[in-house]
Amino acid sequence: MLITCDNNMQMGYIYLMPNETTAEYTLEKSDIGLYYDVNSLSIPRIKWLGMGQSLSNMRLATKTYREAVDNAFHCEYWNDLDNAGYMMGIELYLTEEVLLPLVAHQAFKLYDIRWRNSDFRVLTLDAYHDVLNKDNIIYPLTLEKDAFVVIAIDPLSQVGKIMALISARDDLYPIDYLQKPLFMLANSSRSFGRE
Template sequence: MRISCSPGFPGSMIGSIDLRPTKYNQPPSTTSQISQHVDPELISIPYVTDPNFGSHFDAIKMMKGTYQEEFHQSYDVEFTIDVDQKGYITQFEHTFQLERYLDLIRTQSYRVIQTNWRGQSFHVMTYSYMEEVINPSNVIFRCTNAEDVFVVAELVPFRAGGVVEQADNLYLHFRALISARDDLYPIDYMCQPDFDLNLD
């Protein structure tokens, strides 16, 4: 899975995560600077089997609408979160503190967890520290009415420079993807640690 981090606005970094392989995906980056900042032995996306992990999501609120239906209703986003024609998420972008990006890799917080939830098998792809992923204050959106892919998110007030500017304007922070669609989100791709860091 390609997870990139590169300069954005002055003093900030832009992160991008390609959730699915497409014909436009490039091979794993050969110019990434990640091994200059993270021990190569830690650069991985672990695959974990934990049948009980899904029970954490039972305590998290399920939103009424799909991810797209709730957009501009219950949340907004910093940049874009791309979806396909059916509503399944393909890519998302957000501002990224460089040290957070590096630490998420060092702590192997990006991982794929095979678990059970709602009476069926799912894979959970985590994009944050575990305590952020399973925070009961999060919310869950289904991607489509098929209810086979879900987004776990934290909704936080809009901030500028660390100060809350718009308390009623909630922005989505992507924490995890819950998927029963290995055809859309192949496990081999999700577990490929393609961390593309560019500081130039």
């Protein structure tokens, strides 16, 4: 899974689906190796059937994500959806100071869960206790309700931050892709001393 962070621009992008763009990125072009052994980076896959109960304790919105944007909450930047409404990628505020602890604490995890009498995968994009905060809201991406996002909405700004992807669509969000991290850190504060 490709996760980019341009420290100068303080922006990042999470590619939830594989596409042609992801092929042009390689770890050799990333500053992440200045901080971590790139061979040790992983997105663990964990079976946690009890997570479904935590999700059931959260509010499930009746509107789809697309319907809720600019009505129930605002986007920090913009999140790309395909024609059907499935999320392809997330544009977010992301600096080196935000990304590095997420990587260090393996906030990016893939869980196999049972929820709503079906099998789902949950990709967390933050610490799981923040993802499972009962104040967060789950929005379906489409009326099929086979993919959802967990949103934390700031009560003051009404800006929604995507905390997790919940999906039963392994065809759109392949497990092999989601488990293979490619952290592209550009313009790191440590990179200026490199030759």
